[in-house]
Amino acid sequence: xxxxxxxxxxxxxxxxxxVPRGEVAFSAAEAGEIARRIGSAxxxxxxxxxxxxxxxxxxxxxxxxxxxxxxxxRDMIGMTLVTHQTGPEGRVVSRVLIEEGLQMTRELYLSLLxxxxxxxxxxxxxxxxxxxxEEVAASTPQKIVKVxxxxxxGIVPFEARxxxxxxxxxxxxxxxxxxxxxxxxxxxxxxxxxLIEINPLVVTASGDLLALxxxxxxxxxxxxxxxxxxxxxxxGEEDPLEIxxxxxxxxxxxxxxxxxxxxNGAGLAMATMDIIKxxxxxxxxxxxxxxxxxxxxIRNAFKILMSDQKVKAVLINIFGGILRCDVLAEGxxxxxxxxxxxxPIVIRMEGTNVDEGKRLLSESGMKLTTADSMxxxxxxxxxxxx
Numbered sequence: 001x002x003x004x005x006x007x008x009x010x011x012x013x014x015x016x017x018x019v020p021r022g023e024v025a026f027s028a029a030e031a032g033e034i035a036r037r038i039g040s041a042x043x044x045x046x047x048x049x050x051x052x053x054x055x056x057x058x059x060x061x062x063x064x065x066x067x068x069x070x071x072x073x074r075d076m077i078g079m080t081l082v083t084h085q086t087g088p089e090g091r092v093v094s095r096v097l098i099e100e101g102l103q104m105t106r107e108l109y110l111s112l113l114x115x116x117x118x119x120x121x122x123x124x125x126x127x128x129x130x131x132x133x134e135e136v137a138a139s140t141p142q143k144i145v146k147v148x149x150x151x152x153x154g155i156v157p158f159e160a161r162x163x164x165x166x167x168x169x170x171x172x173x174x175x176x177x178x179x180x181x182x183x184x185x186x187x188x189x190x191x192x193x194x195l196i197e198i199n200p201l202v203v204t205a206s207g208d209l210l211a212l213x214x215x216x217x218x219x220x221x222x223x224x225x226x227x228x229x230x231x232x233x234x235x236g237e238e239d240p241l242e243i244x245x246x247x248x249x250x251x252x253x254x255x256x257x258x259x260x261x262x263x264n265g266a267g268l269a270m271a272t273m274d275i276i277k278x279x280x281x282x283x284x285x286x287x288x289x290x291x292x293x294x295x296x297x298i299r300n301a302f303k304i305l306m307s308d309q310k311v312k313a314v315l316i317n318i319f320g321g322i323l324r325c326d327v328l329a330e331g332x333x334x335x336x337x338x339x340x341x342x343x344p345i346v347i348r349m350e351g352t353n354v355d356e357g358k359r360l361l362s363e364s365g366m367k368l369t370t371a372d373s374m375x376x377x378x379x380x381x382x383x384x385x386x
Contacts, residue, residue, distance in 0.1 A: 001217065001218045001220055001223060001229070001230075001232075001233055002050045002215075002216075002217050002218075002237070003216055003218075003229075003232045003233075003234070004024075004048040004049075004050070004095070004097075004232075004234065004237075005046065005048060005097060005213060005214055005215065006022065006023075006024040006048060006095075006097045007216075007232050008196075008214035008215060008216040009022070009211065009214045011187060011191060011216065012183070012184070012187055012196075012211060012214055012216075014187075015183045015184075015186045015187035015190065016179070016180075016182075016183035016186070017180055017183045017184055017187065017211055018180065018208065018209060018210045018211065019210060019211045019214070020099045020100050020102060020210055020212065021038055021040075021099065021100045022034075022038070022044075022097055022098055022099030022100060023037075023038075023097075023098055024048065024095050024096070024097050024098075025073060025095065025096050025097075025098055026077070026094070026095050027073075027077065028070045028071070028073040028074035028077065029070065030073075031045065031069050031070050031072075031073030031074075031096055031098050032066050032067065032069060032070030032073070033066075034069075034098040035063065035065075035066035035069035035070070035098050036066040038098065038099075038100050040100040040101050041064070041101065042062055042063065042064055042100075042101030043062075043063050043066075043069050043098055043099060043100060043101055044060065044061070044062055044063070044097075044098070044099045044100075044101055045060070045061050045062075045063055045069055045072045045073055045076060045096050045097075045098060046059065046060045046096060046097040046098075046099065047059030047060070047076050047079075047081050047093040047096055048093070048094075048095045048096060048097055049081055049086070049091040049093060049237065050091070050234070050237040050238075051081075051083050051085040051086045051091060052083065052084075052085045052132075052215075053083035053084045053085055053132075054081065054083060056083065056084075057081050057082055057083040057086075057090075058081070059076070059081045059083070059093065061076075062101065069098060073096050073098070076093055076096055077093055077094065077095070077096060078092065078093065078094075079092070079093050080092050080093075081093050091237065092236075094236060102202065102204055102210065102212070103204060103205040104202040104203065104204055104205070104212075105203050105204065105205055106127075106129070106168075106202065106203040107129035107130035107200035107201075107202055107212075108125065108126065108127060108129035108167055108200060108201040108202070108203070109124070109125060109126040109127075109128060109129040109130075109131075109133055109136075109144075109198070109199050109200065109201065110123070110124070110125050110129075110180075110181075110184070110197075110198045110199075110201045111123070111124050111125075111133075111195070111196060111197040111198065111199070112124075112184055112185060112188050112193075112195070112196045113194065113195045113196070113197075114194055114195075115148065118148055120148045120149055120150065120151060121148075121149045121151065121185070121188065122146050122147065122148050122149065123146070123147045123149060123155065123159075123160075123163060123181065123184075123185070124144055124145070124146050125144075125145050125163045125164075125166065125167045126143050126144045126145070126167060127143060127167040127168050128140070128143045129199055129200035129201060129202075130199065130200040133197075133199060145162075145163055145166040145167065147159045147160075147162060147163055149185065154182075154185055154189070155181055155182060155185045157178050157182075160177060160178040160181040160182065161174055161177075161178055163177070163181065164177035164178065164181075169203075172207060173203065173207060173209065176207075176208065176209050177209060180201075180209055180211075184196060184198075191216070191218060191226060191229060192218060192219045192222035192223075192225065192226065193216055193217065193218050193219070194217045194218060194219045195215065195216065195217040196214070196215070196216050197214070197215040197216075198211045198212075198213060198214055198215075199213055199215075200212050200213060239254045241254050241285075241304055241307055241308060242254055244304055244307070245287070245300075245301075245304050248297060248300040248301075249290065249297070250287065250288070250289060250290075250297065250300065250301055250304065251266065251269075251286070251287070251288040251290070252285060252286065252287045252288075252304060253285060253286040253287075254284075254285055254308070255282075255283055255284055255285050255286065256282065256284070256310070257276075257281065257282025257283045257284045257285075257310070258281070258282060258284055258310050258311060258312040258313070258385050259276055259281045259282065259283055259284055259311070259312070259313055259314070259315055259381055259382065259385050260284045260285060260287070260305040260308065260311040260313070260314040260315070260343075261273060261276070261283050261284070261285055261286065261287055261314075261315055261317070262287050262289060262298075262301050262302075262305065262314065262315070262316045262317070262318075263287065263288055263289070263316075263317045263318065264288065264289050264290060264318050264319065264323050265288060265290075265319065266288050268317060268319060269286055269287065269288045270286075271374070272315065272317045272374065272378075273286060275374050275375065275378040276315065276378050276381070276382065278378065279375075279378035279379050279381075279382045280382050281378070281381065281382035281385055284305075284308055284310055284311045285305070285308065287301060287304070287305070289301050289323070290323075295327065295330055295331035295334055295335075296331075297331075298328065298331030298332060298334075298335055299331060299334060299335040299338065299339070301335075302314075302332075302335040302336070302339055302341060303335075303339060306339060306341060306342075306343075311343060312343055312344075312384075312385040312386075313343050313344045313345070313346065313381050313382075313384040313385035314341070314343060314344070314345045314346070314381070315346050315348070315377055315378070315381040316328070316332065316345065316346070316347045316348070316349070317348050317349075317374060317377060318347075318348075318349040318350075318351070319349070319350055319351045320349060320350065320351025320352040320353060320354055320357070321351055321352060324351075324352045324353045324357070325349045325350075325351055325352060325353045325354040325356065325357030325358075326353040326356040326357045326360060327353075328349060328357060329347075329349075329356075329357040329358075329360040329361050329364075330360060332345070332347065332361070332368070333360065333361070333364045333366065336366055336368075337366075344367070344369060344381070344384035344385075345368050345369065346369045346370070346371055346377050346380045346381040346384065347361060347368055347369070347370050347371070347377075348370070348371040348372070348373065348374060348376070348377035358370065369381075369384070
């Protein structure tokens with residue numbers, strides 16, 4: 001789950017990470033009131049959407065008065081903001097963050113995330129803050145320094161100092177950085193976060209360190225422990241099909257291709273998308289119905305697949321273990337009859353009761369294409385999608 005910048009900053013501030021003074025506004029009048037309350041000579045008006053690159057898209061602007069902040073907010077709230085992360089459709093801005101302006105001398109990068117290969121959290125820092133970190137990693141990877149943190153110990157001061165000196169901070173600034181890094185790790189653990197990114201982390205003219213921007217993602221599987229975090233979810237920022245899928249406990253991610261995928265198991269789903277691309281097609285989604293899927297879930301999965309107007313064909317790839325092949329076949333037949341699925345369907349299944357499943361499909365009287373291997377299934381569905 002993702003949250004907005006202003007929400008992330010509130011969480012970080014509670015754990016001791018220094019952030020600029022600011023408040024969120026849902027209207028232009030409210031933005032003006034906040035700017036007057038902050039009392040800074042310059043305030044920053046920042047569009048709040050779940051995407052980066054807002055500044056380049058016109059979503060971050062400076063105001064030299066409260067009236068100017070109010071006018072900027074009036075123009076910004078309701079606009080469709082397009083950035084390199086939103087895609088051409090953009091996102092509608094429903095709220096803005098009004099924040100004090102700062103005199104900055106340096107922009108740094110700091111993040112904390114899980115490294116699944118190492119099985120540990122890793123804190124990364126760079127002197128090249130304010131830039132797209134992907135660009136820095138690709139062109140000048142030596143500018144990114146990392147410290148792997150032992151989960152049972154947490155970050156220790158010498159590790160934080162190592163990062164601070166590596167990105168060019170002086171002695172007093174490094175001491176502040178140690179406190180900030182420790183607070184960042186505390187907030188990471190306390191909220192079951194999967195990512196915290198501060199870009200930029202700024203050094204002010206007075207030598208202080210502040211999180212000028214903040215991004216936080218959380219482990220969905222741990223949200224049952226954090227009802228307060230669940231309340232921060234903004235459904236307006238999420239794909240409607242993904243929201244609908246979550247209601248039925250379906251793992252669904254919307255993509256841009258034309259071939260709908262229905263698979264049981266995340267690993268098999270990834271392999272299915274790979275083999276579709278290998279065959280010259282583009283997957284329209286990642287959809288894992290889970291090992292214990294039943295006929296009702298299969299029906300709901302079809303409804304979500306058919307809600308995507310880009311889908312020209314569907315590939316069902318099932319390994320029958322917990323989900324038996326005959327149950328799958330019955331679910332597919334029922335869903336197609338009820339929903340009137342208008343696109344070709346290719347089914348490849350193996351495992352428990354596969355012969356019974358194939359018999360049900362062949363005797364259904366429906367135009368369902370079957371395949372015995374993933375390679376054959378991918379080639380057939382790509383051809384049908386064309």
